[in-house]
Structures are given as C-alpha cells and as structure tokens.
Amino acid sequence: MLSQIIQTASQRVRELRQLKELTHEQLATLAGVSRQFLKKFEDEQTNISIEKLNDIAVALGIHISDLLVENNHFSIEEKLIEQIKMLSRNKTSRDLKYVIALLNAMEQEESSLH
Structure with missing residues (x-):
C-alpha cells in the first residue's frame, strides 16, 4: 500500500x-516518463521517486508541493x-478580444447589481 x-x-x-x-500520453511525454508508468501512478499501483514527481509537476506547470498537500x-x-x-489556445486576436x-x-453587470 502506498503512503x-x-x-x-x-x-x-x-x-x-x-x-x-x-492525455496520459501527452503528460508522460512532457514529463519524460512512460504512459504506462503515469497511468499506474495515477491508479495508485506504483511508487514514484521525488525526481519523477518533480518532473510531472513541472510538466503540469506547478510546484511539486502542490501535489503533496491533500487540501490544496x-x-x-x-x-x-x-x-x-x-x-484560448490557437484562437485569433479577434476571438480573444x-x-x-x-x-x-x-x-459591469455584476457591479450594477450591487
């Protein structure tokens, strides 16, 4: 049983x-781990090193501590x-405006209600 x-x-x-x-494949590629490993980790079927966990956190654009706090x-x-x-990915300037x-x-509507 994992901690x-x-x-x-x-x-x-x-x-x-x-x-x-x-997808599992996309995150695994970004983090430099295999898709199978990532899936097993998410399914709580394998342990992980701090280094790999940090690689996943970086790939997700967060700090490793954000993965370790239950109420976060x-x-x-x-x-x-x-x-x-x-x-907003791949949208034109017009769409974003x-x-x-x-x-x-x-x-503005919310401000006028208060």
Whole structure:
C-alpha cells in the first residue's frame, strides 16, 4: 500500500491532468516518463521517486508541493483561469478580444447589481 502522501500526489496528478485536458500520453511525454508508468501512478499501483514527481509537476506547470498537500484543491477561480487558458489556445486576436469584452460586460453587470 502506498503512503498517504503518494496517494494524494497521484490523485492530484490525475485531477490536474484532466483539468488541463491532457492525455496520459501527452503528460508522460512532457514529463519524460512512460504512459504506462503515469497511468499506474495515477491508479495508485506504483511508487514514484521525488525526481519523477518533480518532473510531472513541472510538466503540469506547478510546484511539486502542490501535489503533496491533500487540501490544496483548486478554487473555482483557479479552475476558471485554467479553463480560459485551455480555450484560448490557437484562437485569433479577434476571438480573444471578444472573450475579454464578454468578461468586462459580465463584470459591469455584476457591479450594477450591487
């Protein structure tokens, strides 16, 4: 049985990989590990070295400590920011300006309600 810290890390890796809409193959490539290893780690079927865990954290764009803290779940704002980043990939300047205008309009509407 894996330690609680490793279990937490494996759950966080899965959560973040899915949030960033990465496949096992994509994250494994970015982290320099095999797809099979990553899947086994997420399924809590194997242990991991600190070095490999750090490589995965870097590939996810976070600090390794973010994988080790059980109560370090993303807030709704962080999830929204991550989703906006994902959706903005390969978009034109016009599309991005439209999104910014939409967000500004939402903010103005909220301000007028208070």
